[in-house]
Amino acid sequence: MEDLVFDTKMQISAIILAATFIGIFTEHLHGFHRAKFAMLGAGAMLLVGMKYDFYNVEQAIEAVDWNVIFLLGCMMTIVSIMIPTGGFQNLAVSLARFSKGKLYLMLILIGTAVTFISLLLDNVTTVVIFGPLIILIARTLAISPIPYLMAAALLSDTGGVATLVGDPPNLMIGSAAGISFNTFIIHMGPPVIFAWIAVLVLLKFLFKKELAVKAHPWQELEQIPIKNKRTWYSAVAILGLMVVLFVFHSAIGWEPWMVSALGLTLLFFVSRQIEIDATLETVEMSLLLFFVSLFMLIGGVEHSHFLKYLGVQILPLVEYDLLTATIALMWIAAVLSAAIDNIPFTAAMIPIILGLETQGINVSPLWWALAIGVGMGGNGTHIGSTANVYIVTISERLARETGNPDMAITPGVWMKKGLPAMLLTLVISTIIFILFFNWFTSPVSG
Numbered sequence: 001m002e003d004l005v006f007d008t009k010m011q012i013s014a015i016i017l018a019a020t021f022i023g024i025f026t027e028h029l030h031g032f033h034r035a036k037f038a039m040l041g042a043g044a045m046l047l048v049g050m051k052y053d054f055y056n057v058e059q060a061i062e063a064v065d066w067n068v069i070f071l072l073g074c075m076m077t078i079v080s081i082m083i084p085t086g087g088f089q090n091l092a093v094s095l096a097r098f099s100k101g102k103l104y105l106m107l108i109l110i111g112t113a114v115t116f117i118s119l120l121l122d123n124v125t126t127v128v129i130f131g132p133l134i135i136l137i138a139r140t141l142a143i144s145p146i147p148y149l150m151a152a153a154l155l156s157d158t159g160g161v162a163t164l165v166g167d168p169p170n171l172m173i174g175s176a177a178g179i180s181f182n183t184f185i186i187h188m189g190p191p192v193i194f195a196w197i198a199v200l201v202l203l204k205f206l207f208k209k210e211l212a213v214k215a216h217p218w219q220e221l222e223q224i225p226i227k228n229k230r231t232w233y234s235a236v237a238i239l240g241l242m243v244v245l246f247v248f249h250s251a252i253g254w255e256p257w258m259v260s261a262l263g264l265t266l267l268f269f270v271s272r273q274i275e276i277d278a279t280l281e282t283v284e285m286s287l288l289l290f291f292v293s294l295f296m297l298i299g300g301v302e303h304s305h306f307l308k309y310l311g312v313q314i315l316p317l318v319e320y321d322l323l324t325a326t327i328a329l330m331w332i333a334a335v336l337s338a339a340i341d342n343i344p345f346t347a348a349m350i351p352i353i354l355g356l357e358t359q360g361i362n363v364s365p366l367w368w369a370l371a372i373g374v375g376m377g378g379n380g381t382h383i384g385s386t387a388n389v390y391i392v393t394i395s396e397r398l399a400r401e402t403g404n405p406d407m408a409i410t411p412g413v414w415m416k417k418g419l420p421a422m423l424l425t426l427v428i429s430t431i432i433f434i435l436f437f438n439w440f441t442s443p444v445s446g
Helices: 008-025 034-051 057-063 066-085 087-099 103-118 123-141 146-162 168-177 181-206 229-252 256-270 276-280 285-303 306-320 322-339 342-358 364-379 386-402 411-435
Strands: none
Touching: 008 034, 008 285, 008 306, 008 342, 034 057, 034 285, 057 285, 066 087, 066 123, 066 168, 066 229, 066 256, 066 276, 066 285, 087 103, 087 123, 087 229, 103 123, 103 146, 103 181, 123 146, 123 386, 146 181, 146 364, 146 386, 146 411, 168 181, 168 256, 168 342, 168 364, 181 229, 181 364, 181 411, 229 256, 285 306, 285 342, 306 322, 306 342, 322 342, 322 364, 322 411, 342 364, 364 386, 364 411, 386 411
């Protein structure tokens, strides 16, 4: 095993990394968008790397995982085309009407729809679509929206773990480890299914009082028409085609981003009236810029060999007991993701795990533990994921508009409802990992 010395290059890159992460994680305190700190950190890392001769512009560009960037960008553009059609709104109201005033059934239906959409679209997009609709439905039926808002966030966070494209950390892990769409869903699907069912059952007891009230006549819910049926149904068909291509992308030699790019191109041609410039204006460029900067930042830390140094420090534990190391990583990732953004943590862990692989360690279970941990951990607090933050924000706005503070999802409310969900899903995932550890140690690539 290589004996690495904690030299000046490592020290400087570690300081820049720590300072950048502190800026990112305290975004809600100082008011600067996390992308700004990521850009600042990437720039500082590049300048220092050039001065101390361990990082340059070419290496910074190579450090960016463009598969992740293009895949995210294409999927966000597809969603921006679908939202104005009214299809999602029509779906939400249809499910509410189908429940016929049975509140827990409505929670199951809306939660299931949110989950299935989160399998292909990121959970933030999903709750942005469904959040305002849930409030509209709840106000019409004179019921509390909190159980449904929290169900949307918790179930989208949980469901998004199952697929390669369901959550940004999954994209990062899959691209770095060479995990195919099929391999990802085969390994993550079973624990996510059990965890998802458990959360759905738990919500029935956590919101027993709210779900026991009598709703106003469900017939008062007016059906929302689909404004652009051609675009909506074409987009749904194209998403179906994309799922097929995602399943077979390894066999046909395509990267996942190529599948999303094909889907977007087809949708542009099917929806001839769609203006590309107007559509691209709604894409979250700040998120893409954040990813690019973060990849460049971590690339500099990697080239300074600081992450390799960290890997060497934890190598004895992984060599001694891989199962214990896997479970520990899952819980540590979950706890940290409940408190801070899971994307920077994932970006920092990927090269460490890759470094362990070069030491001859079977890192397959570590990839799965990381995906479970950062995905399920987001349910633990109101700031554990961007989806959670959005749900809390619209609930606070509702409380102000109605003058009823009980409509706001406070940190305390989330602690009572969300934290049990996180702990329950982690316990279930831990049991599954212990019982089927050999399955999770099988090679991930292919």
